[in-house]
Amino acid sequence: MARIDLDHIRHAYTADPRSEADYALKEVHHTFADGTACALLGPSGCGKTTLLNIISGLLRPSDGKVLFDGRDVTALSTEERNIAQVFQFPVVYDTMTVYQNLAFPLRNRGVPEAEVDTRVREIIDMIDLGGMADRRANRLTADSKQKIALGRGLVRSDVNAILFDEPLTVIDPHMKWMLRSQLKQLHRRVGFTMVYVTHDQTEALTFADVVVVMYEGEIVQIGTPAELFERPSHTFVGYFIGSPGMNVLPVKLDGTTARIGEVAVPLPAPVKIENGAKTELGIRPEYLSLGREGAPFAISKIEDIGRQKIVRGTLESHPVAVVVGEDGEIPADARLAFDPAGINIYADSWRVEPEARA
């Protein structure tokens, strides 16, 4: 177990990076506290796997340092860093049994056989593969194989961190749920530092204490699932997290009022925006309501998704989605009301903190 510090890390896959655009991973400076479950979330190609491989030591960053518990490990190889990694596709040693697979990392490190046996038996129970110890690993299903891969990480009691690279990609949907909750339980039990890469927001939000959202090689927000939902610090986070994503509308600010075309929306607090910046108002569909009061709203489509209805329409010709409860009434001539608590203001896509009320 260890605290992981990323000290001004940058990475470019080209040999001689010149401009900012050459970097697949733009500057990352962050600390993962010891024992946290952290998720790196972002779309494909955002640099999250690059960052993971830098932590694991499979990649050496172009700039910056990686520290485990304050010790510089940037130059160390993967095995010297003493981490474990679970890959997208389950990696098991086909010709070995489940037991042998789990014993492999210990035996390679010359651990005495008696201790190997205790550890392996313990882990087999922990990952719920009891009774399969002597089965050949290649005969198992994908989710069991992935458990073995995880088990090979857990079996070493001294690992600094366990890294997951989209580990549930090849698992059936109904098994995903089970594995995810088992993983969460395991984390509570063993308390290893875990870093989990995924592009699936549900996975990230259910697994992690802290979610790092990445976009085009940059960290756009680090926060708890609630923070990401309530106060997305970048419009991308607003779109990416939540289903449907946050509504983002271009506005003109006038004191504590935001104007969307003809519509005036009162703000909870004044926001100061520099001149010339692109100003937008972000509000999640959950904070909008339909009724007889408010801005004129033209409904174009209603999607019933069971517990909720998603109402899509336009406000001053900007597309807007509204979430209405199961029994929520949708008036024929609906008007749209904004809940001030859910309003965030963005300048050039980044959130602006409202000024304290005078």
Place this chain on the structure above:
Amino acid sequence: MNKTLNNRAWFMVLPVLLLVAFNAIIPLMTVVNYSVQETFGNNLFFFEGFKWYEQVLTSSRFHASLTRQIIFTLVILAIEIPLGVAVALAMPRSGPWVPVCLVLMALPLLIPWNVVGAMWNIFALPDIGLLGYVINAIGIDYNFTRQPGSAWFTVVLMDVWHWTSLVVLLAYAGLRSIPDAYYQAARIDSASAWSVFRYIQLPKMRRVLTIAVLLRFIDSFMIYTEPFVLTGGGPGNTTTFLSIDLVKAALGEFNLGIAAAMSVIYFLMTLLACWCFYTLMTRGDEQ
């Protein structure tokens, strides 16, 4: 959906049936036909039952060439498979040298078999051939047209040169199909280079190696052209393998019955060996 029953569909199978009939079944049955009959020319044939089979199976000449054949096949398999795997492991995984290596490896496979024989014949001549001259120059008495040992050495060396590439290419294809994650996982588990080979590379290469062994077994069991050009089966009969012996019987001595019986026995042996081998190697996959 209603399925219509239409027997005219059988005509669709006809081309394949004709092809297989003319290039496999009919020639094979002709041989079977010869193997149970005696002829004195004039297209007159007399039924002889299993006489030729008994003669072949009890002849010391057949036993000798079969023994030579089995030794030859085992020797070249024992050299070519490990050597091919070793070369494939040594080849770069990526970069500009990959195509260079692949072309170099493919070259021996592109040379016609009788040319290979002729090349090695000249190459190994003790007085003017580079190989033969060098071996004699370092003080070893070497003459493949007179000494059985030298002849065997040359035939085996020629086959290794000609066919190891095939094993290399197959093994390399097998190695390339292993995802990087396996190597990364092995590094994380601090596996030694030997463990990586034993527990990752070898199991992942199993299928292609099965094919490599099968192909090399069948091909070497049927080997004819190269040793025929190189040694002509000599000195004496020391490099007379099964197919050389078969051609001697059929065309040299015009013993059609004996030759046909030998062919059938030869065919059944190859078939049996391949079947056993294939069943053994694929048994694990089906469970």
